[in-house]
Structure formats: C-alpha cells, structure tokens
Amino acid sequence: MLPLRRSLLKPLQDVLRHSHRQMSQKNLLELTDRGFFHGIFPDTAAPRMKQLFTRGQQSIYAGFDPTADSLHVGNLLVIMGLIHCQRAGHRPIALVGGATGLIGDPSGRKTERNQLGETVIETNLKAIEQQLRRVFENHENCLWDSKKQKLPLAPLIIVNNADWYADLQLIDFVANMGRHFRMGSMLSRSSVQSRLESEDGMSFTEFTYQIFQAYDWLHLLRRHNCCFQMGGSDQTGNLMTGHELISRVERKREVFGLTLPLVTTEEGDKFGKSAGNAVWLDGNKTSPFALYQFFLRMPDSEVEKLLKLFTFIPLPQVEQLMREHTKEPEKRKAQTLLAEDVTLLVHGESGLKQAERVTNALYKGNVEGLAELNLSEIQQTFQGATMVNLLTEPGMSILELAMKAKCFPTETDAVRIINAGGFYVNQKRVQNIAEVLTTGVHILRNGISLLRVGKRNFYIVRWQ
Ligand SMILES: Nc1ncnc2c1ncn2[C@@H]1O[C@H](COP(=O)(O)OP(=O)(O)OP(=O)(O)O)[C@@H](O)[C@H]1O
Numbered sequence: 001m002l003p004l005r006r007s008l009l010k011p012l013q014d015v016l017r018h019s020h021r022q023m024s025q026k027n028l029l030e031l032t033d034r035g036f037f038h039g040i041f042p043d044t045a046a047p048r049m050k051q052l053f054t055r056g057q058q059s060i061y062a063g064f065d066p067t068a069d070s071l072h073v074g075n076l077l078v079i080m081g082l083i084h085c086q087r088a089g090h091r092p093i094a095l096v097g098g099a100t101g102l103i104g105d106p107s108g109r110k111t112e113r114n115q116l117g118e119t120v121i122e123t124n125l126k127a128i129e130q131q132l133r134r135v136f137e138n139h140e141n142c143l144w145d146s147k148k149q150k151l152p153l154a155p156l157i158i159v160n161n162a163d164w165y166a167d168l169q170l171i172d173f174v175a176n177m178g179r180h181f182r183m184g185s186m187l188s189r190s191s192v193q194s195r196l197e198s199e200d201g202m203s204f205t206e207f208t209y210q211i212f213q214a215y216d217w218l219h220l221l222r223r224h225n226c227c228f229q230m231g232g233s234d235q236t237g238n239l240m241t242g243h244e245l246i247s248r249v250e251r252k253r254e255v256f257g258l259t260l261p262l263v264t265t266e267e268g269d270k271f272g273k274s275a276g277n278a279v280w281l282d283g284n285k286t287s288p289f290a291l292y293q294f295f296l297r298m299p300d301s302e303v304e305k306l307l308k309l310f311t312f313i314p315l316p317q318v319e320q321l322m323r324e325h326t327k328e329p330e331k332r333k334a335q336t337l338l339a340e341d342v343t344l345l346v347h348g349e350s351g352l353k354q355a356e357r358v359t360n361a362l363y364k365g366n367v368e369g370l371a372e373l374n375l376s377e378i379q380q381t382f383q384g385a386t387m388v389n390l391l392t393e394p395g396m397s398i399l400e401l402a403m404k405a406k407c408f409p410t411e412t413d414a415v416r417i418i419n420a421g422g423f424y425v426n427q428k429r430v431q432n433i434a435e436v437l438t439t440g441v442h443i444l445r446n447g448i449s450l451l452r453v454g455k456r457n458f459y460i461v462r463w464q
Pocket residue numbers: 062063064065066067073074075077078105107108109230231232233234235260261262263264270271272273274275
C-alpha cells in the first residue's frame with residue numbers, strides 16, 4: 001500500500017515519501033544522531049554494542065505495564081525505538097507486564113500506585129497488545145516499502161510476563177534466584193532512595209518490582225537470546241538490576257541497556273499517565289484529530305527534535321525541511337509533516353483521513369465535514385463542550401435554540417451577542433435571531449448541532 005501523502009507540501013513531500021522507507025542503520029547507536037539515546041548501559045559498551053549490532057540480527061525488548069487501557073505518546077517513543085530495530089534488521093520484542101502490572105513500578109513516582117484488580121489488568125493488557133500490533137502494522141503498511149527491501153521486517157514478538165510467573169514456586173524463587181540480588185544495589189536505586197525519603201515510604205511490594213523486571217530479562221535472554229533492553233530513562237535502575245542479575249547467573253553472557261530521553265511538555269513534565277497529561281494512542285480517548293492537532297500545534301522550538309524522534313524521515317531531509325520551514329514558519333510545514341506521520345503511524349490511513357476531515361470541518365467552515373462526524377468524534381474534538389438534548393420543534397428560531405441550549409443567561413444577552421456576531425451554528429456565524437432552523441444547515445444529518453458562543457464556548461446539541 002502506498003502512503004497517504006497529499007497535503008500542502010507537494011515537492012518536498014514527494015522526496016520524503018520514498019526516503020521514509022529506507023532501512024535504519026544496523027548499528028542502532030547511530031540513532032543517537034536523532035536524539036534517541038539518553039544513555040547506554042554499561043556506559044563503556046558502545047564499541048561492543050556496535051560490533052554485535054553490525055555482525056548479525058539481535059533481539060531487543062522493551063516492556064509496557066498494563067496500568068491503563070491505552071498507551072500514550074510517551075510510550076510511542078519506546079515503540080519508535082523498537083520499530084527502528086525492526087527497520088535495521090533486528091528483532092523487536094514487546095513485553096506486556098501481566099505480572100509486573102499487579103506489582104506497580106515505583107520508578108519516577110512520588111507515591112504508591114493504586115492497586116489494580118486482575119480483571120482491569122486483563123482488559124488493559126488486551127487493549128495494549130492490540131495497540132502495539134496496530135502501530136507495527138500501520139508502520140509496515142504506510143511507512144515502509146517491503147518491495148524495495150531485501151529482507152522482510154522481522155515480525156514483532158509480544159510476550160506477557162504473567163506466562164512465566166504463573167508456574168513459578170515462591171520458595172524456590174526466593175531460595176535460588178533471591179540470592180543473586182544484592183540488597184546494597186537494590187537500595188541504591190534512585191526509585192527506592194527517593195521513596196524511602198518520602199513521607200509515605202515504600203511498600204515491600206514496590207521494592208520487589210526491580211527483581212521481576214530483572215528476571216524478565218534473564219528469561220528473555222534464555223528463551224529469545226535477547227541481549228538488549230530499551231526503556232525510558234526512568235527505567236535505568238531496573239535495567240541495572242537486570243544487568244547485575246545476568247552477570248551473576250549467566251557469567252558468560254553480556255547484556256546491554258539503552259535508555260531513551262523522556263518526552264516532556266514545554267514545562268518539562270514527563271508525558272505519561274501518572275503526570276495526568278497523557279495524549280493517548282487509543283482513538284476513543286484521544287481522537288485521531290486531537291492527536292494530529294497536538295503535533296500540528298507544536299512550537300517551532302520543539303518541531304525539529306520531534307521530527308527526528310517521531311518520524312522516519314532521514315536526517316538530511318529533516319534539515320532540508322527545517323530550512324524550508326524557517327523561511328515560511330507560518331505555513332507550519334514541519335508541524336504538518338510531523339502530525340501526518342504520527343497520525344499515520346498510530347491510526348493508519350483512515351485515521352489520517354478522519355483527522356484531515358475534521359480539520360477541514362473546523363477550520364474551513366465545511367458543514368459537510370462536520371456532518372460526517374459521529375457524536376463521539378464531536379465530543380472528543382470539543383472536549384469540555386456542554387452536551388444538550390433537545391426535542392425538534394417545527395419553526396424553532398435561532399433565538400429559541402440559543403435559549404433552550406442555555407447558551408446565554410438572559411434573552412437580552414442572547415439578542416445582543418447574536419446581533420453583534422458572537423454566535424455560531426455549525427461553525428457559521430448567525431446574526432438573524434428570527435432565522436428558522438433548517439435540516440442540513442442548522443441541524444446536521446448526523447442529528448447534531450454545534451453551537452459556539454464567542455471563541456471557545458461550545459455546546460453540542462443532540463436532537464431527539
Ligand atoms: N514521556 C515519556 N518519554 C519517553 N518514554 C516514556 C515516557 N513515558 C513512558 N515512557 C516509557 O514507556 C515505557 C512504558 O512505561 P509505562 O507503561 O510505565 O508508562 P508510564 O506513562 O511511564 O507510566 P506511569 O506514568 O504510570 O509511570 C517505559 O520504558 C517508560 O520509560
């Protein structure tokens with residue numbers, strides 16, 4: 001399938017369309033030039049890692065705990081890392097934490113997580129697995145050209161750590177594996193230190209978390225010959241514990257950690273669930289349009305960094321794009337490409353089409369586009385809008401509509417503001433208070449009217 005690329009950016013885009021589809025360098029450390037690695041572990045291992053990456057196919061794993069029913073943009077960076085592995089000819093392994101999700105990773109958290117029940121974890125696991133598969137499929141369909149490459153992409157392997165803990169015997173595990181974990185190093189992890197110093201302290205449950213992530217790596221090394229683990233920089237301590245365990249248990253084996261920078265807001269807060277600012281990969285939680293807009297709105301100061309991290313556009317083309325962008329920043333070329341590529345990756349062609357449809361509906365006053373959206377798309381797009389249910393009545397006027405939907409405190413205010421041009425129905429200004437509502441203009445064929453007072457106060461009317 002060819003990628004969907006038909007926006008404003010014709011000439012440059014034609015170049016980019018094909019350059020996206022090149023292999024990544026076999027030596028994954030080259031991704032450092034894209035801003036990928038915050039650190040490697042051990043920190044002197046770069047030459048050895050390069051040797052292994054260039055010599056043959058490696059397996060690289062990253063884990064995701066099912067602590068929510070969706071992954072988010074912060075996690076997407078880790079997924080990008082796994083996809084780069086795939087493009088470089090290596091094997092990506094995504095681990096979902098059916099077991100670790102029950103324990104709760106204390107890394108980067110100031111307080112203990114609320115315990116999640118097994119059914120919630122089970123539902124979250126399924127959703128996350130599905131999302132991971134979908135993103136990898138979208139990449140292969142929309143951002144990769146299999147015909148041009150000599151080797152097919154190695155398929156994504158998804159494993160669940162509940163599978164190997166289910167049969168594990170507690171006493172056996174503590175008696176045999178427990179000996180290899182040293183208290184001194186476990187206590188020295190910053191995730192432990194900061195919590196021990198906090199008012200609430202740390203539970204034994206959370207303290208044990210690093211043991212399980214470490215054992216996962218040992219298991220994947222034995223089962224999938226997986227010598228590399230990748231994760232956000234908040235995972236450094238957990239990676240170190242795994243490295244230490246493996247160097248004691250499998251003395252002849254070498255393993256390596258790769259940490260990614262944390263994606264942060266302009267204010268420097270980590271994007272994530274705990275910070276409460278997640279931009280979700282689930283289209284029902286963050287619509288394709290909202291995701292598209294999130295990247296389209298990125299300030300100029302952030303866009304180059306994000307193009308390198310969240311798209312596969314080769315670096316020389318990113319530079320060329322930035323040169324063009326700087327000449328006409330108001331066209332938002334760089335942001336548009338970024339938004340398109342991320343939306344394609346997360347939601348595929350249909351998601352990008354939907355995002356573009358809503359954009360047209362909203363910013364080009366296209367009533368048809370608005371009528372194509374369903375209620376949940378409209379609700380997601382206008383988060384915070386007041387929902388109103390109204391009965392259709394023949395002959396209802398604009399003024400009656402505005403009053404029934406409680407857009408104004410008094411009729412005098414309504415008349416004044418509508419006459420002054422501050423009232424919109426389906427994104428079109430209406431100034432005649434006596435105008436009678438018509439289907440197709442004021443009442444869309446999806447049974448919805450979108451009202452707006454001033455710039456930002458939206459009301460969604462659902463006609464009964
Ligand atoms: N903002 C981010 N930037 C880069 N990597 C991230 C970001 N948020 C999460 N990750 C990484 O994604 C992987 C999975 O993280 P996890 O499932 O714990 O999500 P999380 O949002 O960090 O959760 P929480 O906020 O509840 O701690 C980890 O390697 C983590 O470091």
